[in-house]
Amino acid sequence: MIYFFQKKLRKKLREEWENPIRWGRDFTSIRSLFESTFPDPKSSIIDEKTWDDLDMGSVFRKIDTTHTSVGQQYLYRKMRLLQVPGGKLEDDYRVARLLQEDREVREKLQICLKGVKEGDASIVTRMLFKKFPEVSLSKVAIVIWSMLSVFTLVFSALIGGFFLILIPLIVGINFAISRYFENATDKITYVFYYLYNIVATSERIANLDISHDIPDYRELKQNKSSIRTIRNLLKLLSVSQNHEGIIINNAMYLLNLVILYDLLIYSFSIKRIIRYQEIIKKCYLAIGAIDTNIAISSYIYRHKSICNPKLGAAHKIELVDTYHPLIEDYVANSFSTAGASALVTGSNMAGKTTFIKTIGVNLILARTLWFCHATQANLPILDVFSSIKTEDGLEEGKSFYFSELERLNEFLKITEKGGNCLFLIDEIYRGTNTVERVAGAAAVLQELASNSIVFVTTHDIELATYLRKQYEMWYFEETGSTTHPFDYKLRSGVCETRNALKLMDNIGYPKHITKHAVELAKKMEDEG
Template identity: 30%
Template sequence: MQLIGLVLATLVILTALDIRKNRLLKDVVIKDFGKEKGNLHCEAEIDSIRYYYNCKKSCTDVDDITWNDLDMNRIFNEMNTSITNIGTEYLYALLHKTENREEVLKERDRITKAIDEKDELRIRLQMILWKIGRSYNHSVYETLDKCREIRIGSIYPHLLVLFSFVLSCLLLFYNLWAGGLALTGCIILSRISYYKTMKRIPDFHQWYLKCFAKMLKAAGHLEMQRDEEMESYAAKLKDIRKYFKWIQIKSIFLTNHGTGIVTDAADLILDYIRILTHADIIILHSLSRTITAHFDKVEQLYEIIGFLDSMICVASYKRQLPYFSSPDFCKEDKKILEAEGLYHPLIEQPVTNSIREDKSIILTGSNASGKSTFLKTVAINAILSQTIFISTARYYHANYFQVFTSMALTDNLVNQESYFIVEIKSIKRILERGDRQRPVLCCIDEVLRGTNTLERIAASSEILTELGSDNAICIAATHDIELASILEGLYSNYHFREKVTEDEITFDYQLHKGISTTRNAIKLLKMMGYADNIIERANKRLDDYIKSGSWSHSHKWL
């Protein structure tokens, strides 16, 4: 009776602790939603995060140059409040894949709105996803994918170990000495063969197969959510779970990597059982065969969980924006880019701008006036509109674009390529893109800045002519005013300007029509404390060039 009482008391305590843990967890998810930005620095885990995307990438995706130019890792990090590794991996891939199917984007919008508006639904989803857990620097998709490649060898020796152990235990009841001798032999042989086999199987495979079992358990809870927004997903999950009926039970015998005392103690006992019976090896073989046979269903389960987790991230991110709008996509056979109140989502106090164009754009203006930021703002909005169906603008109307940039380029020291070589390769990839039917939005900062003025203007004008005549809206920022004249008619001209006083230069960061007529480089030198004689000679040289059209020799000024 005392033993029964102790067991009951233990169960009551564990139940009370579990209830308290769930209450604390619920408080956290309520408090953080819409307030906390993601704090995962994805660079540290980029190889594992990228694995799913690398398996799914296509020629119309946001490529690495564009992703880096736009600092999309920062946007991803701020948006990524995912609960599972699966959500992180799925969101990273989703932000790369610019959609051109309205029904896909509208479905994402439908789910994020439901999550935002229905607190109880969101909290239930978050609580379910928390039970899956996460691990540092491992890809769930990679592990599930590579589980199809587990090579244990023949399963029969391990089945023989299991049956030998069971028979030895039974023999103990008939003959203690014979049974003890047989059991000792089984223990020695099972340990030797167990460790020899397990050396070929990475330990984290077992953890993620347990994670897969947790995914199935979560799918069961998601399937039971009685909400109209979840009906289609519940039906899919119900169908998926039919193919994996026994996995949750089988996963008990896999390594748990527990962190609590109770879990560690239980796992220690199970370790001995695994070694003596080879139960985990047999189960790994079985699970690998099951996953291989039904990998399409594994992918569907992974993607539904990843989708729901990432949509919770998006819903939370939307609450943190000053404002946003749902994009309106052009269904006519024409190029259009129209936005009102457009702003950069990474700038805390952004200046907004508006644009309405059906042609490509030459963007001029002085240093630090806002040209590069505007290019990034337009490109980021196109990506967010076609991935998570939000625009950081009061109104956004445009095509379903492929998005390319050529902006934050550097020398490639590994491949021994100069800045100019890197630059011309970057622009060439836009000209030679795979999909010629889908319109392109390309943003280029300082075309061919890595070469001399005469060749730069000649080559740039022809490259921009090619892009402007193609199925593209090209926005090119430049200091070469000559390009605005050469491309007049094919490109529209816009500029940013500044206000210059004796002691300072101020910028309004507002987009204006026309060509820039102001300069500030020499003025900035003066403000930064350069010697007066340098400033005077620079101004004199510039004035003489404007009058004569040629540069004089330096020794005339000394």
């Protein structure tokens, strides 16, 4: 019977790993580990604007096939921290690749992960990695009152008569005390119950016989004795949160009314839990890492056109047959630039913005998960910042142009401090007039390129005149076909064609308006 259920479970796990099910995600909860822990000093953080600009939340959803809330949080944190090559960055990928190839080991770990309690772990994360809330309790007072409660209840039951009135009185007082501390103790016992599941799962993983070098498994194995001690302690602390049996729930409720069990156990155990906090953190992070590596192994299996990047100090970006992971019917592009920044021109909807997003996303994936969507990748070790989805700040009274000014001023301050970044800028200063847009953009872009790499898109081909010394010119163009107007292929040079008026005509603007617009455009060009 056990063999039958194991076989059925393995089959289900295999199907989900090969063809994952999509579901919604609560990023408020998923962000908890990232917000509660300090990154390695060697790591850099992807800021909120860049994460949003590059649609990294959607990229995360595509990669995330984790089984646990802890795994989700770990993967999110991993994708927000840019790491240096070598060490953990490459080691994690090696483990993911190993789990892709060794189905037996992968499924053993997946079965163990099923033991982690389902549900939101954000409150657990914040308590564990920040500070356990301590309820001010006197051990002596709790013990004396608990003993007095038991004695009074037994005495009243045996003597009877007038003393029976003491039974509801004691129960009522204990109920009032429980209610007074309920918010704190319920939250804490829930955390203990969740941590009990984490530690128990860690122990099960540590008991597995795995010959491969998996660092997180090895660390759990080394701490197995301490993990067993913590598991027993947490089981005692969290028994009142065990919702698997009605009898146990009711029994624990009555026990709390008689001797304030939760408060009694908490007061005697909290210092021991805090003493073991570092081991519990190791269990938490190991579960998250193992779950994350299994999710990445699934992603690698489902995406054949990926490669491991070569990350170096040189300002060189080389990508062969690269593409954006969120585009299903993608057109791959190859690109190489040594040191120079890039000015990308082209018609509307030709692929300019998608291209600079592709560069940014692949550099982030290279430095967080150690793979790129390309057949070959040579990339610099740069931090990534973007200005793409700039919007009006209506509540702050900021215009589109002013919001972009502020963002690009941040880039200039970074440049003053040494730069060494990749700046991605879409349609620079498109919120102002042509003369000032070109003049301002040229001055800013020249400065940013002094010690960083800049990828900027624009319709202002005049910028090419001012930027040729520091920028290589690239463009996308139209095919001339009405059914497939763009081929989305990157070319060297500057785009000389325009399509804004043609698009107006294609979507059904009145003919007399588009005709008049064409005449005006020609007149403006003739007048210079």
